[in-house]
Amino acid sequence: MNTKRPGPSFSQKYGKYWYKFRRNKLSIVGLAAIIAVVFVAVFAPWISPYPQSAGLYVNFNQASLSPSAAHLFGTDEYGRDVLTRLMFGFRYSLELVVVVLSLDVIPGVVLGLIAGYFISRWFSTLIMRVADVFIAVPPLILALSVVAILKPGGINAFLAIALAWWPWYTRLVYGQASSIRNEDFVHAAQLAGASSTHIMFREILPNILGSILTKVSLDGGWTILIGAALSYVGLGAQAPTPDLGTMISDGSAYLPAQWWISMFPALAIVIVILGFNLIGDGVNDMFSSEIR
Amino acid sequence: MENLKVEYKVYEGWLKVLNGVNISVGKGEKVGIIGESACGKTTTVKSMLRLLASNGRITQGKVTYQGDNILRMSHGELTNLRRKKVSMIFQDPSAALNPVFTIKEQMYDIIRISADERLSTSQVHERAMGFLKQAALPEPDRILDSYPFQLSGGMKQRVNIAFALISANELLVADEPGTSLDVTIEDQIMRLLKEIVDQRDLSIILISHALGTVKNFVDRVYVMYAGTIVEEGPTDRVFNDPRHPYTRMLIDSIPKLTGGGVPEGILGQVPSYLTPPNGCRFVTRCPYKMPVCDSAMPALYSVAGGQAAACYLYDEKYGAKK
């Protein structure tokens, strides 16, 4: 007897997800925006008009020029092209997102699963109280303390944010896991004698995946915002590394006359966050079940 | 309701649920709609009150209330209808009650909205107490001050009945009112409902998949299967002498209190609404099927004394005896 019939094809299984995502036009807009940002960030060294602006560069002849054909977003007080610095700024922001999420998502989720499934045990309470502590401390303060111990700098900003971020995943997963664990199919698996690992990762986790992925999408935007906030206060990337937050901070001294130095980076942040939020909406739709 | 056709849009296409439903309710009449899950009973009444989900569409037909087509009413007229004349009780007692407001707050709102003139608070309070008493609720003051979660299922359902009474002066629609309640409580609720309906000469449409509940309540009954009415008629006739094969098999598959073993049930499955059969929708499971059954939907053939079945077996052309 052979029941290895061919399963549904890739497009059959996942086509429905894409259909749900693209039903909302705004999600597509968000996706397009972020794809554009990623493209720009990856290829910045090659497509930016004045790559040297990204590093140590001064050209006071060209300083503080308003936007023109030669410099689409104008130049800053050192004569560096704002557009180029923006593109490189995206690189930094995206590096931040990738590092923080790779560091945080998996441990956060695993801890949440353990705490949610073993809810009556001591280590579950321990995990959640530790998470509570990290959540209670405002991210900026946490970052300040990390940076006080290590020097201010790009990598350390990443670490600081990563430390502040993981508990939100734990909380999210804990909340859902602790209610799913009471469903009949979990009882059935326990009755069958399945191991806890199996139950956590094979029974519970697939049902939470939607929320996790939605949060990951939204977090793209939030981490960038926190990163920019840190840089704005001087704790993030150090000069001359271009970074959206630093650019806003530096340019704020020249407002409102040379508005372009701060404005464009600020707009860039808005667009990126909006983009991630719209994607997050779309991801949420992907995993929601149809009514009827 | 005349020739009502309703569809829902889903990922795979359109679910052609209702396929020409005709229902009528007279003044003071008690009418039942019975059928199993997903047969379209709730869709039917929701279409009637224009409460369909956003992916639903009424593709054909009309619903007239005292001569006016509900489907063409303006928003104002529809609101008036809902405030003064027609109301609905739902299956889940908690669904219609907002958990963050007390019963008093919710009830006062409804009373004020459905009243013709401005009422003072004490007048509203008096009316509220009156409705609660009509719904046989003990200690109405305490109930008014309670939140929904403090009440039992039976009490919540009685509160829903009280709410419905405020705005239903002519027609009440009850969708599976006793299904989520214990049998003894359901019994109480149904008897209460019957008393109220008889007393106030209301018309009522009662929907249920529990045949016993419906049988003891309504004067006339419609049997639905896969979005079509397969049989209709006076309650006694339909239950004692079911004519449509589905009705017969449905009644047979209910275990009897007197014993007799477990019935066989109906083999097969409800056809998919995505690609419904062109002819009679019961054709895939019917032991009496004939070639003509695949061709087109049978009309309702009159059988006797107001009873009618939508089956070619009763068409004289195909051998029905007169």
Added chain:
Amino acid sequence: MSEPILSAHNLTRYFQTNKGVIKAVEAVDFEMHEGEVFGIVGESGSGKTTIGNMIIGIYPPTSGTLTYKGENLSRGANRRSKELKRDIQMVFQNPASSLNPKRTVRQAIEVPLKVHKTDVSIAQRVDELLNLVELPLEFAGRFPGELGGGEKQLVSIARALGTNPSLLVLDEPTSALDVSIQAKMINVLLRLKERLGLSYIFITHNLSLMRNVADRVMIMYLGKVREIAPTEEFFRNPLHPYTKMLLSSIPVITDVEERAKPQKIVSTGEITGALNIPPGCSFHPRCPFVMDVCKSADPPLLEIEKNHWVDCHLYPNEYKKT
């Protein structure tokens, strides 16, 4: 009859909540024999599901004993012997939550097979099980969302049978299903019982179903046993007032059944929640035959007729055998 394989003595289970102690099950005694279908009937709050859960091991009893084939079931599932876990399995009420929506039918059935040894390959065993419950083999690759309620339940049964258990606890297995599917499911269950030599604990609130399925019936109210009797005796000659009340409020369809019901008994009060269990006999606020002794003393469970146990002060004093 043979030796009992499952016996409960003084079985008790309390739940601590922030509102107080819920006495879900109180001093329950009963016995069950091999190959029997033992029915437990009661409304919500009666404790029937709690008993099922204790037998399965979802939680241990607070006090009292529960033994299966000589082994003590007082430990929760995590602490039981693997053999015991294999031997007792459960089918749940709600088909939608019994199966993980993100796992295929095959994956669901495989879970117990991976833990306990099978003598054939796992894939083969899955096929065998699907055949046993009369489901087509191609369902193995489907997700629960693509199956109907009845089919989902059949998958749950197949999963439960994977470990070759000898006792199945069925908690309202058909309550969420339509009547026509219910019949099919029950037939499959009864065939399986014969074929595999199983014993069933059948929990439901549907008395008509119980009549045709169970060999003996135990009725519970607010955590205590009220009556136990062989099925036919239970329905023909119900003794406890609660049993009579329940039987008399079931809506039935045929007149034959209507006549078979005991005389109508109407509750004289409201049902109390499990938190405020009245003193004495906990049914006394609703009992039309209440006497003074009922308000203070809890009646014992006595064998009034052969194999017919009743928990009521009316017996044996008032009872005269006709």
